[in-house]
Amino acid sequence: MVHPPITHIIYDVDGLLLDTEGFYTEVTQSIVAPYGKTFDWSYKQHMIGRPALDSARYLVEALDLPITPQEYLQQREALLQERFPEAQALPGAQRLTEHLHAHGIPQAVATSSSTALFHLKTQRHQDWFKRFDCIVTGDDPQVQRGKPAPDIFLLAAQRLGARPQQCLVFEDAPSGMQAALAAGMSVVVVPDPNMDRRVYHAAQQLLTSLDEFQPQEWGLPEFVT
Numbered sequence: 001m002v003h004p005p006i007t008h009i010i011y012d013v014d015g016l017l018l019d020t021e022g023f024y025t026e027v028t029q030s031i032v033a034p035y036g037k038t039f040d041w042s043y044k045q046h047m048i049g050r051p052a053l054d055s056a057r058y059l060v061e062a063l064d065l066p067i068t069p070q071e072y073l074q075q076r077e078a079l080l081q082e083r084f085p086e087a088q089a090l091p092g093a094q095r096l097t098e099h100l101h102a103h104g105i106p107q108a109v110a111t112s113s114s115t116a117l118f119h120l121k122t123q124r125h126q127d128w129f130k131r132f133d134c135i136v137t138g139d140d141p142q143v144q145r146g147k148p149a150p151d152i153f154l155l156a157a158q159r160l161g162a163r164p165q166q167c168l169v170f171e172d173a174p175s176g177m178q179a180a181l182a183a184g185m186s187v188v189v190v191p192d193p194n195m196d197r198r199v200y201h202a203a204q205q206l207l208t209s210l211d212e213f214q215p216q217e218w219g220l221p222e223f224v225t
Helices: 021-035 052-062 069-086 093-102 115-121 123-129 151-160 174-182
Strands: 008-011 107-111 134-137 167-171 186-189
Touching: 008 151, 021 069, 052 069, 069 115, 069 123, 093 107, 093 123, 107 151, 115 123, 115 134, 134 151, 151 167, 151 174, 167 174, 174 186
Parallel strands: 008 107, 008 167, 107 134, 167 186
Antiparallel strands: none
């Protein structure tokens, strides 16, 4: 398959660069368990990658929880703050981003997370995340709508000085894929193995790990072995 030449890269963080999705699952289960509920991928697949409040509203309604979305988020944030500093890089993430940085390819992060939570997740990886030319978080005042709306990716492209068609987005969530496509960008998806891969049929490329990505297929400098 021939892909359009790419000059700029934009990445999601959770479940794509950093292995944090397990934290969300564990914490949410600990919150809903006292109400006799079970949180599994049949629910999580509808929440992954979306803004926190949107996900919380869905969860409270889907599980018929006797708490408000805001109360759920307050409990969740307190528990996540304990776990996020332990976040580790996912396979291939650092290799790819460091490789492209070394070749002068502009790169950005576009995450639905708040600035505060983003800093917790990247606490052990500060030198790595300094490699990115631009960081856009979900609470940026210029992000009017969260994923699956294209706002956060369009803002990242603007700050990189790129046109949408020059950008390649890496995502793991359906909402992120939809946001990238709505922005007029190409998208490579690396889904969680628990997700139904059929929901990603619109992606230009589907991988099981960032280790599989071949930059030269997108007109980018290839890895030298």
